[in-house]
Amino acid sequence: xxxxxxxxxxxxxxxxxxxxxxxxxxxxxxxxxxxxxxxxxxxxxxxxxxxxxxxxxxxxxxxxxxxxxxxxxxxxxxxxxxxxxxxxxxxxxxxxxxxxxxxxxxxxxxxxxxx
Amino acid sequence: xxxxxxxxxxxxxxxxxxxxxxxxxxxxxxxxxxxxxxxxxxxxxxxxxxxxxxxxxxxxxxxxxxxxxxxxxxxxxxxxxxxxxxxxxxxxxxxxxxxxxxxxxxxxxxxxx
Numbered sequence: 001x002x003x004x005x006x007x008x009x010x011x012x013x014x015x016x017x018x019x020x021x022x023x024x025x026x027x028x029x030x031x032x033x034x035x036x037x038x039x040x041x042x043x044x045x046x047x048x049x050x051x052x053x054x055x056x057x058x059x060x061x062x063x064x065x066x067x068x069x070x071x072x073x074x075x076x077x078x079x080x081x082x083x084x085x086x087x088x089x090x091x092x093x094x095x096x097x098x099x100x101x102x103x104x105x106x107x108x109x110x111x112x113x114x115x
Numbered sequence: 116x117x118x119x120x121x122x123x124x125x126x127x128x129x130x131x132x133x134x135x136x137x138x139x140x141x142x143x144x145x146x147x148x149x150x151x152x153x154x155x156x157x158x159x160x161x162x163x164x165x166x167x168x169x170x171x172x173x174x175x176x177x178x179x180x181x182x183x184x185x186x187x188x189x190x191x192x193x194x195x196x197x198x199x200x201x202x203x204x205x206x207x208x209x210x211x212x213x214x215x216x217x218x219x220x221x222x223x224x225x226x227x228x
Contacts, residue, residue: 004158031214033215040220041153041203041220041221041223042218042220042221043159043205043218043221044218045215045216045217048214048215050214055214090159092159103161103164104161104216106151106158106159106160107158108157108158
């Protein structure tokens with residue numbers, strides 16, 4: 001009965017590889033996010049999707065491509081991985097239909113290590 | 116651009132000590148403010164949130180925060196910390212469009228027993 005789940009939890013890969021991280025939420029929310037947490041624990045928004053439509057695309061290299069096949073899923077594909085991509089990636093979701101102060105629910109994170 | 120500042124990078128306390136973590140935000144309009152906690156190896160969990168009304172907000176696990184509009188602050192407090200409060204604490208504000216959270220850089224709290 002996990003609310004927001006991510007796979008894999010850990011991902012270790014070589015520079016130059018292409019990898020994907022998956023996120024699923026079973027809360028019935030219509031908005032999902034990807035955040036990146038760097039080695040200094042700083043959290044920054046990368047992307048946001050509302051009803052499968054991209055609504056936020058922060059300054060992120062175009063090697064990162066989010067895909068939302070449906071409201072409950074938001075995947076993140078990363079091409080040509082670089083050392084600087086090493087971080088913890090958090091997925092989150094919220095219900096935009098409520099008031100603007102709705103809580104975002106976070107997944108457990110995916111720790112990506114690029115060697 | 117909106118921003119959130121957390122002044123304390125690392126706070127070290129003994130059990131039963133009182134806690135106050137500073138948070139200041141830059142936006143002057145209507146704000147929605149949050150404190151999240153991240154226990155070691157775990158995901159972020161909401162401690163409390165403020166959107167309107169009583170500026171003193173009570174959250175889970177005995178935490179509270181006070182919204183002071185004139186100071187653009189939303190400091191987190193707990194009268195008596197426990198070893199289990201050891202974690203990262205993040206202050207966040209919803210962006211003007213209401214579409215995402217802007218986080219501070221976090222404060223590491225270490226509580227010794």
